[in-house]
Amino acid sequence: MAERASALDRVLKQAGGPEILDILAERLPGADLTTLLLEVMRRRSRTLSPADVLRRYGHDRFVAPAQILFQRLRRAEDAVLSALPPGVELVTLAPVAPLGAHSALGPVDQNNVVSTIRNSEVAADPTNALALEAALRRRTTPAEPVRLAALQRVVRAQHFTGPVSYAHFTLFALVTAGRDTGGLAFERQHAAEHLAVLTAAVRACGVAAPEVKVTVLDERFEPVAAGLDAGRDPDREGGRGYYTGLCYKIYGDGMEVGDGGFVDWTARLLGNRKERLLISALGIDRLS
Template identity: 40%
Template structure:
């Protein structure tokens, strides 16, 4: 385990940290819960209020709840081909880090072997894997709206916070001839998100140009060509190279022109190997995408 000096300073150093990490899960959980109980008893009500007022992980969202719910309902209406599911606020420890290059330092970890959900698509991958293990021939399409929490530094701009609302889509299933399943899922995600923008205009939202930036590795260039061919009649497609290891060769982004003239990267999606790794079945394809609903309400509404 590699750590920075400040993480163990004053607490016994690396040896103490490793000793705790080596404890059986139930023992470590009991130890941490006991520690939290002592620290909580030592706090005064004024301490709690002070944290509520200053801690960027807590506090109210920057949007009106009624507006947010109406926007989410519009997006879910556009995603009628997907089963709408409600996810819990917690996920198994390493839900993100076990399948992708994500540091656990960027995720809020609990004391009970879980983590606060930081990306709904990773949790949807778990549910897709669970269902496909039972029936690998039945494709899964899921949609959700969830408040997530991320611990990394956030831009100091209105609407950005450690906790925010995310609309997410996930599709998983067995690959078909000539990557037909992957191409179909990719196209469906993009079209669903674009339909979501159309739905939101009926709530008074205003969106300018919203081209699709389609990125692919050399190995996936031919697949990207087929995706672009199906999308180009309905939306502008801009091609580009992909060198990000987070994705399995294909990625798309939707950058929307906001009423103030700025260009906002509001949606992102791609192909991932998460379900294939979770199930140890390389033939299973997983496509996921997400849209920041909180930013939509703040930047594109009336």
């Protein structure tokens, strides 16, 4: 954070002072800011030679091809999709989402997302876009739960470490949106379904004994956790403030391969506290 603030201070001094940031971020209408930034990018691109583009391609971690062979990724994708039950609709998501799709729904720093200059951002998590789609469908057909899934190559701007950590990777996502029917019935049914799908998908990728660890974030969800075929992880720190009620992780051969839990996104998107949403995701690159 200190390095970011220092760099911003330096840039603002060169640009004429901190007031320029207020003008661009708060006073300039969105369409006008887009017009300005498009012209900036147009002028910058005109100064680039083919050699410049090749040089950037050679060292930019965001644009390099996947390190895992296509055939391996495709086999894992097909294996995961084979575990989907009837009634779950596969959606082909756009590669970009509306600006704020990740930071406005979950507590995600916008600097961890690749923002564009057209009021959009590169997909960083398919569950966010699926939540938006589910909210639209819930608005028109509120009587029935919405069950959606997707495969999407996503990009995240933060630096990751580890042998299977990349700037871009494929995620399988599953979301279920519906209405609270009392007695935690929605939560019980769909948490069990998500975990059944996720573990079946991991087994289909060749992992003989996937492991599930559940963390109860709200004691009212204890009966939900008690009904799941899963171990417990009461000391989990990640995901607190992102998930509500209950969350879980999926492990294959000792490596984390999936994550999920309940969120309040559709409740906030639709302005209805009775709306419920469960999201889950698996890392296809880690299962390849």
